[in-house]
Amino acid sequence: MNDLLPAYERPVLVRHARGAMNKFSRAASMQPATELDGVPYDRLLEAYGSPLFAFSERTLVQTYRQLEDAFATRWPRVRIAWSYKTNYLDGICRLLHQQGAWAEVVSGFEYDKAVRNGVPESRIHFNGPAKSEADLDKAFRGDAIVHLDHFDELALAERVARRLGVRPGVALRLNLATDGVPAWTRFGFNLESGEALSAVRRLIAGDVLQLVGLHCHIGTFIPEVGPYQQAARKLALFANLLRADHGITVDFLDLGGGFASHNTLKAQYLPGTEASPTFARYAEAIVDGLEALDVDPLERPTLVLETGRALVDDAGHLVTTVVANKRLPDGRRALVLDAGVNSLFTAFWYKHDVVPTAPVHGIPEPTILYGPLCMNIDCMRDTLQFPPMSPGEHLVFHHVGAYNVTQWMQFITYRPAVCLVGQDGQHALLRRRETLDDVAGCEELPAWIG
């Protein structure tokens, strides 16, 4: 190891930051994370190389159970539809389907992935603003639940259904205003303007599709429960209106996703582990809003949740290796890591919780974490108090299970391997590290270049 260290480093003055103003400061008490569910990170790195995404089956299953219990003890019928785009690794999806999760997909590709994972097509919620005619054809043949996003799609869906001679059940995606959350008006039919009601009337007039559900998704990473209460209430009142005026009783109300995980947004002051509401609080708020439903307690619609991030974020960890130490001109220390924002896409959004994998010594000082890319944007973590690290030592980023292994990109480096640590301490690959053949395999050479 010592061979790697520079022979001499010019001394710098470091201001003692022990006991910083922030009462949640981790600097003084930074504890290393040496293992994942009993398996040392070093062993995982030996087996699969660095950098490495490592998922905890135990955390995933326990988080699923917490979510399910929180809602199922409060509402008679609850369905969790796993949001594929959050993480569509087969292993992760299948673990969740084994727990009883349905699938929520937003493209033909995700649809096929869900089918490949053994999800019955009638247990797929098909969302998204850009379904093709072929997508709708496939979904209607398979008896999947299509969520309509706009009038053009409604018309297309009717054409496809008429051609197939079927009467499929569909849901309407709505957008609505809640206090404190900017409305996502680009998806679905607007509730307040009356567009949603027009869509219902249009659907009834078409007499081809059956309205079986209402869906809204108020946003993403919403660390408050109030907006959910409002959204649930608005959906419930709209469902009451449909019953009273049009005799339509929907099978399900879909509150979408958007629950905050334990990450901390860049603009957030309190750490996510403290600020994010528990599933129980979200459940309490949503069920409270649904109490506005004017239906017999025994015939309450199924409550559908499309939770993605809050289910899987905590289960994922990214283990990286320090490539180099640097001293920036302003005196800050910088670490160059072997994993960058091409792998950890969420580094753009969050102040990720990151700790060393071995006990640390030395005085923490302001440190910025960079990735390996030769790009200015490749900053893994803004400045934080961090103990001194040597090249070859490892760091682990927590709460990285959501959106990274789907939104990552092959850019400059290969995408890293992903492994799973099982509930009994066993571990295995979920996805191997990319190779040149994987990347270049799709390429074609025009004959004249040859």
Added chain:
Amino acid sequence: MDRVGETPGTRGVLDDIAQACLRSYAQILFSRSLGVGGLLVLATLVVPRVGLTGMLAVLGAWGVATALGYDPSTVRSGLYGYNALLVGLGIGALLAPGPPMVFVLVAAVVASVALTAALHALLSVHLRLPVYTLPFLVVFPAVLGVIHGAGWTASAAPALVADVAPNWLAPLSALGALFFVPQAEAGLVVLAALVVHSRIATVLGALGLVVAQAAVVLVGSGASTDVAQTLGFNVALVCVGLGGVWFVPSTASFVVALAGAAVAALLTLGLAPLSARLGVPLLVLPFNVTMLVGLLAMRQRVRDGAPKAVDFLVGTPEQHLHHHHTRVARFGSDYLQRFRAPFHGVWTCTQGVDGPTTHQGPWAQAADFEVLGPDGLPYAGEGARVEDFHCYGMPVLAVADGTVVHVVDGVADNPVGAVDTVANWGNLVVVQHGPGVYSLLAHLQPGSMVVKAGQVVRRGEPLGRCGSSGRSPRPHLHLQLQATARPGDATIAFQLHDVVTVHADRQELVGTVVPAVGDRLRNLHVDTSVARRLDPVLGEPMTFSVSHGDHAVTETVVPELDLLGASWLRSQELGAALSYLARDGLFTVYDVLGSSASVLHLWRTALSRVPADHRDEVVWTDHLPLRGYLPAPVRWLLDPISPFLGPRGLTMRYRRTREGNLVVVQGRSDTTDRRGVPRVQTRATLGPEGVRQLSVSVGGTLRVAVREDVDARTPQGQSVRTREAS
């Protein structure tokens, strides 16, 4: 009697007559089988004059009942015919053909039918008792009186006079004497009919004859041949009636039958001198008296068990036995109501029946429930406040339909660790579910009650929220069943029904569960799309191609509702019928009647019970009556001893899986053959339009039924018919 054995068939008049007449014969042996009736006709024809008069009498009875406009199905059951039959046989035995005989026969038949109708109205409606042969006991002595009074020569039928049966044939003669043909040959045919009807009944009848013979030996030479014969058939009938017809055959029912036999013997021997002095034969009077008294006496028991009265569809003793055992194995026997879990989601039993802390003494039959997190703890955070507990504030539901009779609110929640021993039940709700069946849900959150006393609630309706009031050191839900209404009265047997027990590796639907500490329970969580597949559309025919050996037969099955709201699948070609219920997320077959070739027998075996739970991995156990899956000779050999063998159902383990969009139900019996292969294996596939294929393998013989009216290639397995229509 009952109309269960009937299945739709041709409704021609000749068919009606044949059914009414043959069943009239069969009724005398408590049977509804046409075959048994036919054998008995043969038995009576051993003395042609007697047999022919009897036939004239049942034909006449059919004519009278039909002319009077009685309910055709009751006429077909033979109810109005069997008393007339006995009267007719008796007249045939006494009078030679001629005008007096015709006059007496016509009058007696009319009287028998009218008397049967009148007594049936009185007895069955007010006392729930059968008519038996009371009309015969009134009419026939009157006929005798007329014959004696008018001085018509009572010329016994030729065969009757000559008959001097050797002693060892006496029991057979007694059987024949029941039909006024006291010949050993006739008795033999009657015995054959009895064996065809029921092997258990045969054993019981034989037991009766032994008792009768023993009684004759006891009394010594005091009993004439007449009295011995009367004694024989009376005692035998009592044994069959008590031992297998009105009670489920068992050791206990045999004891009751023997007791009844002793009573009947006492009555016969005791009344014989009187009857001799009056010149009126005893006939079947001892049987009628013993049965009516016995049934009424047995109904005064507080608990209907050992022997269990037949309170369901009436059939043969074998059917009673297997139906009862199957019913107990499938559904338990303590309550008429089905109690579901009083909560949403998965809760864990933290104190069961005979629990160590409070479920003792008069309150032993109770269970406490809490919600445990994935870490196994009932709380999150510190667990210092009631709000930290997962179960706190969760909705508490009615376990079954009923009326709220008692609500207590306003008792404060205790701090964690403290108990309130004054208002020890805390806030509570008592719901009455039926006469003598109440449920108590206790320790609820103050101010959370959403029902009032007197309010009618349905199963699953919220009553209040889980709290920690009363003797409750930490939030939990206490449930008990009581026979009385006051909160905190003594408990009665604790059971939950049709709940899902959650295990690490499986979700299991359990018919009847008494939760133990650590058991994780939830209610069925119905997936409506699965439930729809399990609920046949009423009136929509389903056509199956059913394999029979190497060829296939087309059979059409139509789901129907009967007058009483029970649902049936009826086979159009074979007349078989399957009784089922599709409700609350459970598809349950109760019974299947008729031809064993029908697809409905495959349906019953493959889809005996299916939960429409939202988890595809759900497994469950069900019990089928073993009898139908045994070869006939084995079945008949086992029948006589089956009442003493205890429950011998076929335990089937089922699981539900998916193959793409198909729901697949697979079953296998616990019992295996010598090579370890399950004796019965089943597989059913259900598409969006319902059942697509049924495969049942019994002892290696595979039978398959495939839906013919569904085009599996069209989207959503659309029915061909609908597609053509659109």
